[in-house]
Amino acid sequence: MELILSSVDILARWDVLLALLAGSVGGVLIGAIPGVGPAVAIAILLPATFSMDPIVGLTVLLGIYGSSMYGGSIPAILINTPGTAVNALTTYDGYPMTARGEARRALSLAYSASFFGGVFSVICLILFAPLLAKVAPLFGSREIFLAALLGIILVVIAHRGQSLIAAAMACFGIFLNTVGLEAVKYSKRYTFDQSFLSSGVNLIVVVLGLFALSQAFFLLQGDDEKIRMTKLRGGLFQGLRELARHPRVAGVSGTFGVLMGMIPGVGEFTAQFLSYTYAQKTSKRPQDFGHGSSEGLIAAETANNAVPAAAMVPLLALGIPGEALTAMMLSVFYVHNVVPGPQLFQNQMDFVVALYIALLILNVMVLIFLLFATNHLIKVVKIPNRFLGACILVLSFVGVYSLRNSVTDCMIAAGFGIFGFVLKRLSIPAVPIILGMVLGGIMEVKLRAGMARVKTPFDFIDRPIAMVLFLMIVGVLVIHFFRVLKDRQDLKEAKWSTKHASTNFGMHMFRRKRFLSRERGRKVRETHLKYNPRSTDKR
């Protein structure tokens, strides 16, 4: 109780409350505009938060992170376009509901499910915080190295079908992080005798290039979409009542969200997939899934909103971000010399709980805001894409230039912007680059420290947590290896089933030719027989 009171004390400031309000409203707006998304907004706002107190800056960013998914459900339900990437599953059941005239019911249900997911995860984590505080100090350099390695492996294999290029991108991130002056031996690495490379490649510059500028170029290069909006009828409060009728689906989805959120590199998509599959398999009406099922909508929205709070666990407890957004937030900690990790959990537990309480308040604020402002909010969906692109271009400048007032930084960001644009066009993930940069830096420091007292390779994993993490890494790799083998087998089967003699184009033509010539031959022979009957034929 004392802990919670001291945490509330940290939050009881006008600037924190203002940050909460700005973060929640801003996050909903950003989420509701397809094509912007929280990554772009957080990348742009990062340098602006450096001048704020850590709690204020983090509250703004957390606000955007936590509330953007609420906003993202609006275009997903109304126009079948997810506002943020994680709202993709919402379109499956949300849009069919709109198509049959139940848009308001779908929105109300999505808000309620999101609210439940958000609050559920925060309460879970506040309750688990003392336990986490006990476990976190058991993580030394070796354990943090292994956890970071596990995170990077999970991020790579989470991109199913693209693991190779995702791994290459993660390695590119690791390489980018090494550019510049090495801190221990003071030797230059890949600077090519250029002074601007001596200080290394700044993470924020890369983030702004890969997420904000690339998105601006992508929108500027594309076309405006014509959007037909649906009028909303009915009350928005009915969703809370409907949610209460499905406590099992909501509870299990929230649990999946919390568990998946805590594992670095897994995140919303896996949580949603598991929740949705569970809801469908246990539903009395599984045939409705994908055609406007309320349970499907609850599963998708509850799971994705339970993730942000849980994703803060590896970041705060171990200093390991599990995804791009938390990786960006890590830089806010570094700027203020607050090093997230076991020490933070031991010494500043009230700060950690304050962040969770801020998330709790945020969820309440967002729900109230959405219940009353949805009618006006849906207008932002209509903002033309190319106009948005111009806006993001101008806003990106603030992010990059305010960092060090350097034109070189802007040029590097523009370079990464065009690189990110190409990645977007090719659907190649950019997130592994950011995680490679962040986790690569952590791994370098922790491996050096961890290896100092290691004599044999087994010494590295002789502690229980290190051993568990090592076994997890081996397990994940083995599972991935078997999955790749199975995919290859499926592909082989698909090839066999489609590419045999009967469907081969050359063989098809040959058979056609043979048939025609046979048919033709028969006719010709018949004609010949008609005029030149065989002598043995009866007349």
Place this chain on the structure above:
Amino acid sequence: MSSPEEKRFPGPMRGQLVFAIVFFVVALLLLSQIGEQTKWVKKTKFFAQPRFWPAVGLVGMVVFGGLHLWKLPRRKFERADYVEWRIWLVAIEWVGWFLLYVLLVPVIGYLPVTMIFMPILIWRLGYRDKRMVLISSMFGLGVVLLFKSFLEVKIPGALLYEYLPGSLRTFFILNF
């Protein structure tokens, strides 16, 4: 007709080949420079060598990039690839716009450049509606007021502001 591999490929096939080739070649070139660009320090453990982590990154880029290139379902250029390259090249125009904006702000000033740049860019994008042009200019004003005046982000005053009379000069340098 696309093969089962192409059908299962997550993402478009156009442009993939050239990207994979360029990525692999650049990674190889960077790896070939590792002796020049990093140092091997004596009396230092293998894992603490300054060369270790660049090597991890670059070897990973070469190996995984090479495997990605090798496993690509289509390994020949088609017409769609050339169209894709043209789109990449055309996008460089927006980089030019961004850099122009970056270069003009320290000379003319954040407020005037943003308020003029946005409508011009909007015009270039094909919006001829006066309302859109006005909204874009107002957006520019809003951005400057929010970031420079309210949040006080570090954007230095422009050269042009130096010619403003006394107190107005200070006011503009601090707020716009």
